[in-house]
Amino acid sequence: MRKAGYILLIFLSLILILIRFGTKPLMDVLGLTPRAGLRVEASQEASVSINNQEMGKTPFQGEDFKPGDYLVVLKKDDLFWQGYVKLNSGTLSVVNRELASNQASSSGEIITLQKGIGVTIISNPSESEVSVDGKSYGRTPIQITDLSSGEHLFLLSHNNFLKRSIKAVLAPDYNLNLIVDLAISSADFTQVATVPIESSPQVIIKQTPTGFLRVRASPSVGSAEVGRVSPGDTLTLLEEIPSWYKIRLPDGKEGYISSSYADKKSS
Numbered sequence: 001m002r003k004a005g006y007i008l009l010i011f012l013s014l015i016l017i018l019i020r021f022g023t024k025p026l027m028d029v030l031g032l033t034p035r036a037g038l039r040v041e042a043s044q045e046a047s048v049s050i051n052n053q054e055m056g057k058t059p060f061q062g063e064d065f066k067p068g069d070y071l072v073v074l075k076k077d078d079l080f081w082q083g084y085v086k087l088n089s090g091t092l093s094v095v096n097r098e099l100a101s102n103q104a105s106s107s108g109e110i111i112t113l114q115k116g117i118g119v120t121i122i123s124n125p126s127e128s129e130v131s132v133d134g135k136s137y138g139r140t141p142i143q144i145t146d147l148s149s150g151e152h153l154f155l156l157s158h159n160n161f162l163k164r165s166i167k168a169v170l171a172p173d174y175n176l177n178l179i180v181d182l183a184i185s186s187a188d189f190t191q192v193a194t195v196p197i198e199s200s201p202q203v204i205i206k207q208t209p210t211g212f213l214r215v216r217a218s219p220s221v222g223s224a225e226v227g228r229v230s231p232g233d234t235l236t237l238l239e240e241i242p243s244w245y246k247i248r249l250p251d252g253k254e255g256y257i258s259s260s261y262a263d264k265k266s267s
Helices: 002-021 024-029 187-194
Strands: 036-042 047-050 052-057 060-065 067-076 081-085 092-098 107-115 119-124 129-132 135-139 141-143 149-158 164-170 174-181 201-204 215-216 225-229 234-241 244-250 254-258 260-264
Touching: 036 067, 036 081, 052 060, 081 092, 081 107, 081 244, 119 149, 129 141, 135 141, 164 174, 225 254
Parallel strands: 036 092, 119 174
Antiparallel strands: 036 060, 047 052, 047 067, 067 081, 092 107, 107 174, 119 141, 129 135, 129 149, 149 164, 201 234, 201 260, 215 225, 215 254, 234 244, 244 254
């Protein structure tokens, strides 16, 4: 009888937890909280920090993260990269970087899975040509829905940039997300990397699918967000590089926006 009483007491306690706090605390107690994995690779050994916590060296892999957005930072002497990575429950997200001394010469990709179908590809620069297993599919940003499950070879190319090939596996009932940075080819870097700004020109933000435009810490779609601007905003233009404008926000902060969603203001 005493044993039965203990079981009843535990049962009633669990019900009280569910009523007051919902299912999350109970899932934590029972060790049933959804988990996600992250693998980080680089062209050379580099230190890895996640949400400002040192995690070790590349290659790094952890499989006990809570789903959510994480800031990943790679450092190796004067080489540096940072970006946000979304970890989804029950999946392994992958960061793969070719480290370089400047952002324009760096390339890499972030690969994630989420419930859905097909493949979604975003690139820097935008309007990059995409082929899958040798078949051309168009330009980024692009969503491809007619690929079969299994391993595929993705090739992205753009004028003045180095081509990048990526092998990735498309799992049944999942959408494969690729965020890809291409590196400027060394032959063209000195000619197209930077356009000097002598006066103080301005850019006007165009309409965007989301109703706002993210301002990035560096010219990469995976870079940290430092602010947001709205369609119609007029901002000071500091520098031009392929596919990106470096701008100054009204509060004095500086960052990068996609040139696809901004027009230079006529003087």
